Amino acid sequence: MSVERLAAAIRAAAGRRGLRSGTDAARVRKWQRGGVAPNEESQIYIAEALGLPADIVRADDWPNWIPVPADGVVPLGPYSSVPALREALRTAMDRRDFLTITGAALSAVAADCAASPAAALAQTHGEKPIDDDLVAALENTTRHFAALATEQRQHTTTLLDALLSTVTDVLEHGRYTPTLGVRLHHLAATLSQTVAWHSFDQGRHTHASQTWIAGLHNAHAAGDHDMGAGLLSDLAYQLAWRSDHTAATQILDHALTRATHPAARCLLELRRARALAAQGDRTEQRAVLRALAAAEQHLNRAGSDRPGWCAWVSEADLAVDSGQALLDLGDTARAHQLITEGERLLPAARDKTRGVFLAYRAASYLDLGEPEPAAAAARESLLLARRIGAPRCLRLVNDLLPRFQPHTAAQGVPELLQAAAA
Template identity: 40%
Template structure:
């Protein structure tokens, strides 16, 4: 059973409810777990109640170990993730229904209140594939009418739509301010969805605003390495897009999740997710994005034939999309993006000459404000130069990538540069240009030596 907005207040509550346990039942399990260790404790309902309602601090180390035993959680997670976020509270997808959408809203609100949950992924890769399959199969349910409360004001709704559409433009220059404003927009939109009165068209507009804001926020969290929070935002975006009956936007969110899966080492799951997403995609530019991300995953899997086909289809769909007005969420998709992803594909398939050519084309086409993409392109171009045994060119690209990444403040870009410095350039560490670059990087980076 999935909990409503009012019922989900604490991850421990959710974890109990998933198992159908009362507070008394959980206390009994804790006492049994203690006895197995030869210990005697006095766990009871009141103790569990205090934990769930934050009337006390975190449980003692012993009680946390017993809780991990009861819920089947690896004890190592306790040392890397603070209470209560190591609990397996949100480890399966919500259904695509009004109750599931409300549960997704609640999960996002909890995340906005606890922004430091970053150490574990909410869903396993297999669960992500299952969520994509459900999304492709289930038809959106029409909104059931106005909820109790005040009617949505048209002026406020128009302002929300306009603001959320403009906010991603702040991501390169003011990422934290962009996150703060997106959070405010999501809170306001969820509050309207949950308590205001509105008709069907207005409800779909509100869900679209929420989907776009959550999707934009997810990318910002992803860029900062906060993958758990990014996943929660993408999941809310998917539910909101589904409630809005916007299949292209939902497919775009799934393509983001697939990109994340590839980035985190799950390319097979990414291919499965994209296969489900492609079945519901309508706009050619949206299909192009899915195809290029499918190519990225296939390249990691060393499927050169599949990669080439996916890239060709992505180019074909992008050309078709130019005759149409692309949806706002994918309006950034361009030939430059196709080129950078193609370059990464050819690098993964050990074809550095094709990679360098694609990346050079992408760099020449990229608009100036896309600095995060430029930093990634430059890093990939350095890898292509190294594969071609041109160390000096790789050093030049890496230095430019470092300067660009520092300007964006995106952890994802900086991590790519650090890995290039510490791993890819390591075999050439004695060459003067590499030594000079490493010295320069130490001066510029504030997070320690490379």
């Protein structure tokens, strides 16, 4: 709906009540830019003009009460960063996990991001001055929680949600310099990525999607192409987890057009290789091998000065993801060798990843017809996941349990099944 049509519809809504509204296109544009908020009466007219019930209006929460489009995704734009954050926070609050954002909708977001230049920062109109000390405190607090051991991070979900809500309020209502604005948008993107991974690990996929999307909007606002590409790759990873490998590949193709840092490109190529291999199309074998070779080359050039969100990418990830891709291609022996090597190389601090890698190793042993070491790896993964609070890892192990049923006489299998049932 154009601003002219919306203004006319608002005047018509007032006219049906025997009243007059002076709303014109210029006033609608002021509302859109965020410098002026419509009064409660005008918001009721806006709801009616958009075909929404009047009781949806919350005058003190303009414009966040307006629902997102039918596909569930806030469109990318110069003023979209705060509405996207609000949508993610609302999804967390009312647990709307029965909604699903489709792969097609996420692919469209990726295409928009790939085609759009970095958004100019929206002019701040808030009345509450924000200074460097507050932004630094928020940044330091975020880094502190992100640096906690995996076992401790399971207790920080509520605190991280509160931090993200605080940063959103500061962005929306604060008055700050353009330099601080860039830092705040980058902080919102970083926090969104962390919160989204927590939700994803807990199986709350809709909240994870909305929060990654909110991070994407803020990375776009901050002009951080690499981080935007990383957030797209997280969405692709989620789609691959939900077995939508075609949409995952499409998103990663878009993300690779924006990523520049070798570590970022390594991660994207690894995930692309996994998504291509999982499609089960043997004609894609060469594309998978090319992606794995590209990932290795990028990792060799990555160096130590990396963006924080992909600083963890290592030889261990290269080995295990390569092994998983080769497993899908049917190269079982080589896949098992790489997965075992990657699990051995993994730093002790990455317990959650270790649990996932152990589950992968168990699957590769089963593919080789060796249930005893498979049971040992699966049981270690199960106990580790329970200790650190990693439901996603638990699901990987639980999905393997039916494959152990024909091997109940093998050493370690009864103990695994008993531990899983406990």
